[in-house]
Amino acid sequence: MNRKHLFAILVILTIAASATFAAVATPAATVNLTKTTIISTAQLDSAVKSYESQGVTNVSALQVLQSMIGQELILQGAARDGVTLTEDQKDSLLASQKASLEQQIGQTMTDEQFQQVLSEQLGMTVSEYRDSIAQQYVIQSYVASKKQNMFSAEALTPTDKEINTFYRKNASQFVNPEAVKISVILMNKTDDAQKNAEILAKLQGVLAQVKNGSITFEKAVSLYSEDTASKSKGGEVGWLTIDNTEYQNLFGEAFFNEAFDLDDGEITPEVIDSNIGYVILKVLQHTSFKVLSLTDPLSPTESATVTDYIVYLLQQQKASEVFNQASALVIDELTKEARINILYKEAN
Structure with a gap:
């Protein structure tokens, strides 16, 4: 403009x-x-x-x-x-x-x-x-x-002609990077190595229960997760895009890489030692890089096209x-x- x-x-x-x-x-x-x-x-x-x-x-x-x-x-x-x-x-x-x-x-x-x-x-x-x-x-x-x-x-x-002309001239800007919608079970780390080992062992036990079906991921969130922001939402954190270096630095490379290695509905095979604590990670939805058409939403979190x-x-x-x-x-x-x-x- x-x-x-x-x-x-x-x-x-x-x-x-x-x-x-x-x-x-x-x-x-x-x-x-x-x-x-x-x-x-x-x-x-x-x-x-x-x-x-x-x-x-x-x-x-x-x-x-x-x-x-x-x-x-x-x-x-x-x-x-x-x-x-x-x-x-x-x-x-x-x-x-x-x-x-x-x-x-x-x-x-x-x-x-x-x-x-x-x-x-x-x-x-x-x-x-x-x-x-x-x-x-x-x-x-x-x-x-x-x-x-x-x-x-x-x-x-x-x-319509003006809309189409603008889209063609700026099509390279209308893309969605690869993204994942995630949920977490988080337990905080401390400054005490012995306590951290106990916390890790406890969360590994939780992961084993989730894997064998004795407890659902969502139930485990309500019982064990210490992330108050996501706990009331079944552990849901929201969307991460693969090009978001800010969140990569926040969560840590191990967390980020694991998230993008999982498909829809998959849970991490091991507890992740991340920058924010010990984490069990579940991917709710994994979307690929996409060039957007005129009818596509601007992002997975928006209804506007x-x-x-x-x-x-x-x-x-x-x-x-x-x-x-x-x-x-x-x-x-x-x-x-x-x-x-x-x-x-x-x-x-």
């Missing part, structure tokens, strides 16, 4: 503006639709640096300034026409963004951790980020309200393109109503 369009520009600018808005410096431009706003050279310099930090280097300072003027026009137009957010709505938007980030990283964050992420990634405080995303939301809402006809389902829905994923990507791309076009039209209309004075001069 092309991130150098106006939408990305506005996102970058809101970040830059929020951090420097209070600066008093030489004016680069003034904008007046409903009130006079000064865009300072300090704000412009900050915005240009934001571009550069995003890897965008082929945009001049005057082009950035024009985008900042466009953003200010939209914000003033939105305020004039009643497209605003209450403080409670801003708080809800911030909470939603935090929850989305937590979902991506797979864990909850304290307020202090959230602040640290914002500081490290964006150089912003929570308050500045809250204002920034609120501005972005208002900009998007206002443009969409002014140009509703441009955001029709038909305009945003990719055609390759087509679903491509449709989502293309919809996002189309939405960005339509937003860019709609924004340009709204800015043109507002420019005709406003008084704009550009004072900044680029050095020759």
Whole structure:
């Protein structure tokens, strides 16, 4: 997706503006639709640096300034026409963004951790980020309200031809590596060699019972496994892919190699001395490397298909393109109503 369009520009600018808005410096431009706003050279310099930090280097300072003027026009137009957010709505938007980030990283964050992420990634405080995303939301809402006809389902829905073309161009990316779905019976090791020998002997006895059928694997999990996370699920840990070096380092090479040597329903012939403890391993499902078709799920753990994923990507791309076009039209209309004075001069 092309991130150098106006939408990305506005996102970058809101970040830059929020951090420097209070600066008093030489004016680069003034904008007046409903009130006079000064865009300072300090704000412009900050915005240009934001571009550069995003890897965008082929945009001049005057082009950035024009985008900042466009953003200010939209914000003033939105305020004039009643497209605003209450403080409670801003708080809800911030909470939603935090929850989305937590979902991506797979864990909850304290307020202090959230602040640290914002500081490290964006150089912003929570308050500045809250204002920034609120501005972005208002900009998007206002443009969409002014140009509703441009955001029709038909305009945003990719055609079958577009889906197929995208798939053909990116087919090498749609693959599933060899994978196993596993269950474990785990007993923890200690720092005492004698105790470890006793633990190993006990688990070897459990394995013998499972093999001769006097106890099921699942029953053995409930009686003997010390892995609390998987114990309530019959020992099920989930899926491992053969290219996952992180899990290979976590579990150990012996564990990993044994898992991928087993077929569906098979149990390890011996207790494994792994990095996480002594383990009896059962493979619930073993899948081979596969080039995915359009109708295949993206992974064994997902219901979304390759087509679903491509449709989502293309919809996002189309939405960005339509937003860019709609924004340009709204800015043109507002420019005709406003008084704009550009004072900044680029050095020759």
